[in-house]
């Protein structure tokens with residue numbers, strides 16, 4: 336659809352026919368009925384497209400995936416049950432035991448664990464790299480069995496902006512795709528495909544849902560990566576799949592090859608499908624995403640500037656601040672705003688941080704981020720509480736780091752709440 340993102344957010348993906356519901360219908364059905372055995376057989380052979388069992392595909396999910404696909408400027412997309420499932424599928428669709436990939440080390444903790452512990456147990460090795468290294472340095476980590484490069488547009492929780500074009504060059508110079516988690520920027524603030532990214536993932540749990548209602552994930556393929564040009568690296572896509580009667584995805588499905596394979600093999604075997612009910616909530620969130628993101632960024636900018644000017648704040652990281660290390664990359668890749676998440680430290684360290692958090696009234700303490708309500712988390716007291724200050728330092732998370740996620744409230748009310756809490760420390 337050749338429209339602006341605000342319009343696609345409302346009209347993309349689902350095109351009701353005459354007399355059909357205006358809002359995306361929820362197909363609350365596990366299964367579909369067919370007239371003949373052959374009709375059904377053709378679906379199993381991937382000769383015809385259609386629905387037969389919701390573990391693989393459901394029309395509600397597909398409407399929502401297609402909307403997100405249009406918003407990202409992709410060619411094909413799928414929903415998953417969570418962001419974790421999306422990142423796992425995105426990599427596992429092209430990596431198997433004995434393969435290797437490169438990832439920025441500044442990624443979401445859950446993804447770090449998935450890559451560094453669980454996927455390692457499956458025989459898939461990865462190298463965590465400093466994403467700010469120059470291209471020549473990054474190249475040194477590429478091995479003959481390296482199958483992709485991974486990063487986050489804006490990292491959770493450290494708010495670093497990735498140089499997408501540099502990572503795309505690293506990937507493409509080596510005949511492999513770039514996969515990016517675009518959760519924090521959302522397609523409203525950045526469309527990584529426009530800068531050379533091949534595959535985009537999301538935790539739709541965050542801004543896309545926007546209202547803390549449903550855990551979910553998505554994978555969007557640009558369709559731009561030429562699998563056949565690196566055929567020997569990606570046998571799963573470029574040689575016949577015995578579990579599908581010798582069908583070769585890259586030649587049979589063109590720009591839809593990667594998503595078809597992920598659906599036909601990974602969804603079939605792992606079953607991390609989104610529920611159509613949750614897909615519906617995600618769709619409601621998508622409809623207002625393009626209105627919410629500018630307001631979230633405007634609020635965050637005001638709060639970041641307030642925090643930066645307060646003596647009780649030891650340090651702050653927000654790419655919207657002029658002095659921030661990532662200001663220029665933020666301007667380049669997210670000219671309309673980055674996201675609503677920032678992190679900062681309070682003078683006095685861990686103890687004062689706890690006092691500050693406990694004194695807030697409007698801002699909630701929650702293991703969630705990128706929501707319409709303002710919330711915060713203190714990794715040293717919550718997600719990383721088993722670590723000593725020394726271990727926290729090694730993990731790159733200072734003991735005083737507070738992850739602060741700005742929502743849609745009136746920013747003056749948020750600032751008032753912060754001021755009152757700061758007075759108590």
Ligand SMILES: *Cc1c(COP(=O)(O)O)cnc(C)c1O
Pocket residue numbers: 417418419420422443445446487491516518519537538539540541550551552
């Ligand atoms: C939350 C998050 C995830 C994991 O998503 P879930 O929906 O919680 O499984 C992955 N990547 C990023 C950047 C996240 O913020």
